[in-house]
Amino acid sequence: MAIEKMTKVSMICLKSREEELRSFLMEKGVLHIVDLRPCLRLEENSGYEKCLITVDTTEFDKRIVQLNSMIDFFNKFFPEKKGFVSLFTTTLTTFATRSEVEEARRLEIEELHQQIRALDQRFEEINKREGDIAHELAELELYAGLSFPPALIKESKKTFALLGKIPPRDYEIFLSQAEQYLDNLHLEILSEDKSWRLILIIGLKEIKEQINDLLAACHFLPALLPPLTTTIGGRCQQLREELVRLKGEKEKILGQIGEFLRYKVYIKILLEEYKNKKSFHEVQKNFLQTPHTVMLEGFVSAQEAEGLARELEARFSQDISCTLSPPEASDNVPVRLKNNWIFKPVELLVEMFGYPSYFSLDPTPFIFWTFLAFFGICLGDVLYGIMLVSLCAFLMRKYKAEKRLVRFLRLFLYAGISTTFFGLITGAWAGDLVSAKYLSPSNPLLILRNSLVILDPMEKPLIALVVAIFIGILNQFYGIFLKIVKEIRQRNIKNAIFDGFLWYPYLGGAIILISSLFTVVNPLLYKIGLVLFIGGASGLVLTQGRGEELLLAKFLTGVASLYGIVGSYGLAGFVGDCLSYSRLLALGLTTTIVGMAFNIIAFLFKIPLVWPCMIAAILILGHVFNFIMNVLGAFIHPARLTLLEFFGRFYDSGGTPFRAFSNEYNALEIIETANASSCEGCYCPKLCSEES
16 A cells, blocks of 8 residues: 555667567566656757657558547447446447457458448448438429429520519519519419419510519519429439439448448457557657667566566676666656555546655555545435445446446445445435334334434534534644655655644644634633644744745744745635535535435325325435435545645645556457357456356
């Protein structure tokens, strides 16, 4: 339950065996390689640029793009059913056998990509053509009443012709205004509805300008029809027939895509392999070179360092020089957290905030109990705790192949146990569903509830508020204690005393003095508090400005630190952080009150015959809704109290996660055999068949 100890590894190898060395290190998968380029002074004409290694990964990038595009292509037509897991990951783990890996390596990527790309392009062309046809049909159907080809509507030497739509009311106005021209006009209504009349106008050219002016004033819309040599109906029939043909072609393409779908697992395998190949070559950028040698540096677990050095010496003999040394304070040492399976899920919270510095301490075991306790207080209901435990256990079984998701679910399973415990001691059972007003006064659940309850926040909210703030005070003091431990481990005894221990009497005395403003405090206790406050404050004033040069600056910095103006802490910050823990009570009350509200609503409806079903439906839907909403709050707020209020007391983030240079598959798992093709209710049939 700590940050794993690392050993620094420095290697110089003959350039002729550099590729073999990379293969060996990738196969071992234990070394975190660091970038040596920042060590060089790359000023112009310095000559150091010759030490850099240029790597061309264009071919690998091209393959990765092609493989990703093929996966996107398959997902577009046959999307993967991710279900619940899609909330936490965009990529499901793919399972493949050794034989499938070998088959994938024989696949012609370029040829397959061209075939799939051709299908995709043709499918998109069909979609575009279908859209164009739909648009053209919509336009033509407006003029379906035209019984002759539109190409016939054209001007002659002496006449003009117009086809278009006009509102019925405006048509009557046009007739009245154009009465003097009617002898030289031919007007025909081709079709009409409530909104428009389709009209054809043929007239002499000498009155064309006057007619156009009158039509414009009457909201006439000229038809924008292509010069078709067939009728509108004939053209519409042609388009509909083309749509049928295109639909058949699309179905044929979908069938071809379905045949290509069997290659999807091979494509995923190749994608992971090409990512590894790219990593294999790209890592050279982190090396330095001379005309005959290459130099690399990295970190390995202290337990594996000696073994790695022996294997390197045995394999490369005199062609390599390998030096092991402890990390220095100036090194950016990668961090790998080492916790057992119980504490492992809480590492997710640490990862959310950022890894600790290598020379700091791992907060995982220290926040395990506090986070789960805060979660349990916020949700705090027996029924909801049982629901959360059951749901997480089911999902862990269903998605057991997704290791990161299982770790996340295990954290919530622990939280469900905590929720059940705090529900028992606060007396919350689906709100107050087991109370006498809903069930009989002698029901066993009510008897059990009354025998286990310690503090019901609904009955004693002020006491519950004091308890919540007291928890905050304890947690803040706990954080200061961890700061002292961290400084002692780093052998900074002065910092442990001045920046840690001296806050205890100052803040402890402040608590007693502030309490005297709201309640009667024993005079002796008050004097003790005053002495602690003054003593702690004096010590802080004398030590918090020790980094300043001028005496006045030391004093002013020390005084300002008491309040929190200078530095990350102070009395104001302490009070504010402690009051933040009142949200534990607020969220716990919210869960209970909303649950009680649904209970009241459910039992309002006592309609004969149907009321049992209505009560059951309202209770189930209401409590499921309350459960979902408050689980979210019960995670967010304890995480905030942990990552901000608590971590602010002692935690040093900024660590670099340990990333071993290895031939690993991020979204692929290789299994030995696949004896079953289906397994009801299971996420991974191959894995289940293997285990069974």
